[in-house]
Amino acid sequence: MRYVDEFRGSELITKTADEIRRLADPQRHYRFMEVCGGHTHAIYRFGLKDLLPPNIELVHGPGCPVCVLPMGRIDDGLSMAENPDVIFTAFGDMMRVPGTRGSPLEYKARGMDVRIVYSPSDALKLARANPEKHVMFFAIGFETTAPSTALTLMRAKAAKLHNFSVFCNHVTIIPAIRAILDSPDMRIDAFLGPGHVSTVIGCRPYGWIANKEGKPIVVSGFEPLDILHGIVMLLQQLNANEQKVENQYKRVVPWEGNRAALKAMAEVFELRPYFEWRGLGFISQSALRIRDSYAEWDAEQRFSVPGVRVTDPKAAQCGEVLKGVLKPAQCKLFGKECTPEHPIGALMVSSEGSCAAYYSYEFRKAAMASR
């Protein structure tokens, strides 16, 4: 497969891994946060941790949109699915995420009209094909998916399609990184920046991380070679005592981002004053809401949403894991009450969540080895 296999060639991978070992100071312990859930998934899937020296620790960041969504928002969205005139649509990612009374998949099994879509425009198509029904799209994601939601809403408005709405849960990545850096127990040396988000927002918004916080950041792609190359670039900066924003993913990420996408987002969305993040709490100006000019297509304004708040059990230490203070297995609930089949904390929910990824790949491997 072109554009995939080139970045998985094993010889290049071995060379890059050697380069990492050469650059890493054996006297030093490195903590790098990969911000994006896609990175977390790739690191586990390709067994990349086995290629790194033991003094390089990868900390999994907040960039899994499913993981950071509070359970109350899922309950709110699903409350609309109980209306027999509503078709509830969402990405496959959302389907197994539990609300208080079950996941979207369980609602579907109970007879509610719940459907998987692959893009918001598929949901719009569904609305066109079912004029007697109301199609609600449960929107999640960072700046990666927000533009397609925005464009879909613009198309719905232009077509005067009134049986379609969006329950908006889009969040923005920068405030989440800020929240992690502001935390007093923060212990991160440098960041692997999110590749997909940066195709939209570009690299400029990360400037403060390097300039004000003094932490190197390298925006990286998702193939094994991209991730390892990103780590090489971080080590080079640290060894030269530099703090810069660098772009490893130049084949996809333009420095200035995607103006058309940003324009569509600005047309449809505005910042919420604050939004709750699962595991991190309330973060100001960290999420998007639909502008009043699109109120008719805003599910929160069209339907009465209960506004449920569900707090995670106190024993779940998701916040500490997110900030890199604890490793997943150090949480009291990990692998006992909290497993991928019965997630309690946010990070066990999606396969990109650091706890779920750690559970399915690392934890069991470690358990085997210690027998």
Added chain:
Amino acid sequence: MTSAPTKIRFRDPQVEMAHGAGGIASRRLIDGLFAPILFGSNPDPLGDAAHVSIDGTRVAITTDSFVVKPLSFPGGSIGELAVNGTVNDLAVSGAIAQTLVVSYVLEAGLPTDILEAEVRAMADAARRAGVIIAGGDTKVVEHGKCDRMYITTAGIGRVIPGVDISPAKVRCGDKILLSGPIGDHGITILLARGELDLEAELRSDTRSVGPLVEALADALGGAIHWMRDPTRGGVATSLNELARDCGLGILLSEDRIPIRDAVRGACELLGLDPLHIANEGQFLAVVDADYAEAALDALRKTPGGEEAVLIGEVDRQPAGSVLVTTLYGGSRIVDMLVGDPLPRIC
């Protein structure tokens, strides 16, 4: 006199979709509810078909139900699956299918031409597989009470002499063989549902694996230790079941597992693991290491077995798990599937 009710371990309050998806939840339902009530304390691990003796003659018997949407797809249809599925369950238990019976559950309103096409598909598949369809039953339910048509087939087969497979026979050092590329069926169905704007030159792999199993049995006999057709839940789920049943570790080399580009591409795009995708015309065999070359030879010489490969081996560790060595020497544990595979988008 009635005996005390059997204790069951299955505690889920209601049946969910995941209980039918072939992964961990299915296993919990079977081990926790069906097995203790129906089979009592019989400790035999559950295989694809049961082997029983009737007046001294060893016979294999099995049954399978088929629900698939859409009913027909590139490379096959529900009727063909219903024949091949049962034939294959018998084959990988070490038996050659002889006779099938079939039950149809039909939704009122089903067009006759669709029914006719599926019945013809079954007759053709039976002819190709060399089995007789000896009887059947039909029920019609109200419109909306089933999705067009469900088919259940049951089959009996002649146990191949000298072949006796069981997880208990699997030993450290045994080699793991795979009959050909994986994921074709599952990805074909996913694309045939038309929900994705994706197209690929891909066909379901549905076929009888009977001839391949026979060729393997001729060459190896008792050196075949275990076989399974990796349908729902894919290769990962089948091998995890084996790992749990035999208490040993399964080591796979990622670079040896054959996957067509179209399947790999679709999996990349949708965030799916090909090892979790269903197959309807492949099987896995665990064989004595000394016979691995002979086994590959026998398979590759049989039409349809040209792409057979050795994908890994059995080891003491990681006990009860499947470990895949990635292309770069890293490794990851591959678990059973929880529920259906769902695409990841965001």
